Amino acid sequence: xxxxxxxxxxxxxxxxxxxxxxxxxxxxxxxxxxxxxxxxxxxxxxxxxxxxxxxxxxxxxxxxxxxxxxxxxxxxxxxxxxxxxxxxxxxxxxxxxxxxxxxxxxxxxxxxx
Amino acid sequence: xxxxxxxxxxxxxxxxxxxxxxxxxxxxxxxxxxxxxxxxxxxxxxxxxxxxxxxxxxxxxxxxxxxxxxxxxxxxxxxxxxxxxxxxxxxxxxxxxxxxxxxxxxxxxxxxxx
Numbered sequence: 001x002x003x004x005x006x007x008x009x010x011x012x013x014x015x016x017x018x019x020x021x022x023x024x025x026x027x028x029x030x031x032x033x034x035x036x037x038x039x040x041x042x043x044x045x046x047x048x049x050x051x052x053x054x055x056x057x058x059x060x061x062x063x064x065x066x067x068x069x070x071x072x073x074x075x076x077x078x079x080x081x082x083x084x085x086x087x088x089x090x091x092x093x094x095x096x097x098x099x100x101x102x103x104x105x106x107x108x109x110x111x112x113x
Numbered sequence: 114x115x116x117x118x119x120x121x122x123x124x125x126x127x128x129x130x131x132x133x134x135x136x137x138x139x140x141x142x143x144x145x146x147x148x149x150x151x152x153x154x155x156x157x158x159x160x161x162x163x164x165x166x167x168x169x170x171x172x173x174x175x176x177x178x179x180x181x182x183x184x185x186x187x188x189x190x191x192x193x194x195x196x197x198x199x200x201x202x203x204x205x206x207x208x209x210x211x212x213x214x215x216x217x218x219x220x221x222x223x224x225x226x227x
Contacts, residue, residue, distance in 0.1 A: 045214060
């Protein structure tokens, strides 16, 4: 199993550009989420999904869109990149129901100039 | 709203020193508790977890954590740290079961000097 796969690993954008961060998992997990990690701020939840067709906002959703058309994929879209979105982005998934832990992708380091 | 507090933001130790990282959560119900570790340049990996049962949980690489319900705490310990333990450590909590979203603390940066 590959687990949670994120692409790309690194990305530099110019202010105003758009892009999509990809996240895929092969564990048939219902729950998927996106976090951003900033120094001294820990991990902050951007958006999450508890199944295909269902998404919801987390703590810091502004400037980001998500969709969940399949169980496996949960892309994160930056519509118009801003320097404040410079961060490391992590995708995580876990099984819904019961007591389970989250599995994380390798992260995407995004710089907006 | 649920929150997780990690008291130490930066910890610097020498090899063989003992480690204890504090973690408190705010939630009145039954919780699942986790410690994740992030080595430099890598993703988060699960160190240990508590769902129920014995409140003293043993994880990988000699780490352990104790769940003290009365104190809403889940402190991480290691009797003797190694240089390779240099990493960022995150405590997380979520209500038990269902589709609850884990809440993470802000992390503790641990540097171990050889």
